[in-house]
Amino acid sequence: MAVQVFNERGYDGTSMEDLARALGVTKSAIYHHFAGKSELLRQSLDRALDALFAVTREPAATSGPAIDRLEHVLRRSVHVLADQLPHVTLLLRVRGNTDVEQHALERRREFDHFVGDLVREGVAAGDVRPDIDPAVAVRLLFGMVNSIAEWYRPGHGIDAPELADTVATVAFSGLRA
Template sequence: MAALDVAPAARRGRPGYDQNSMLEVIVEVFVDRGYDASSLDTIAKRLGLSKSAVYHHFTSKAEMLEIALERVLGELERVFDDAEALDLPAVERIRRIISEAVLVACARQQYLVLLLRLHGNSDVELNAMARRRELTARLSRIFEAARAEGGARDDIDPALAARLTFGLVNSLVEWYRPDGPDEPAALADTVLAFVRSGMLAADGRGPR
């Protein structure tokens, strides 16, 4: 997966500001107040800019949301693409996806919070929610493949396994702190061990 700190080229505008640094603050506003309740005036005040200066970097509030959601959805989709491109047993693909998804959740914590709090009140939100559902469906299919290969339990529905796995990963946004004692790589190992303990096949194989 591409390094998480590599972002698309920022749109240049007023000296001292760029789209990437502004987006961090905008996402904070969306998370604090909710997307629908976040006015351009509130965003501009939080940034310390005029509304016209904000519009120099973004065409609309919807574009702000779309770019922000891409920061997390695009990373997660690349995690799946990278794993599925490899000629590996399904359990190994699951291992890679879970580990990398945890790293994305830690690196893009506020962006993931924003994604999880969408209400579907706009086309941008509906599209993002559809992409999120497709990620769950992709993980479900890989769990199904792992079960067919004998690497996962056959008494747990793959769709339920996928939802529970993403539920565990998503829960990190509620308590993970970048300045806390938990290192993302160690958290990835712990989450993987937790999933493995519930999905081991009878012969002991599973997403190691």
């Protein structure tokens, strides 16, 4: 519930009073279980990031041709976004205003580097076009994935596997018939 309040009001715009009201408890009850709102933020951001990093350790992300590993990570990232939508949405909105946010951004950069390495390996193997900057390719691929957080609503139309298929098709095959 706290993540929903952070997403609606922004972390900086959310007070402990707002959180207590949304959770239906007193502020002291929150402080009994959590050090403060920054701990709630950290737990939410870690939930999203831990899910993304779990993808990087899956067998399909660690063995085989780089292009196949890249596609796996892209597809599974769509699933993570769908499964952890409120937490990923919050992750995508942090700007580094606090130590917790800075740490989350560092972890996001680490994930981006992992994906960038896959693109570079794909270029070296001849499976990815050499005329596209790997860093730009990663930003474009995950810009497409991350934009899903703005409009996707689970249970309303397309499901996560179909969405992952569509994203992978556009990313790896393009739109041309």
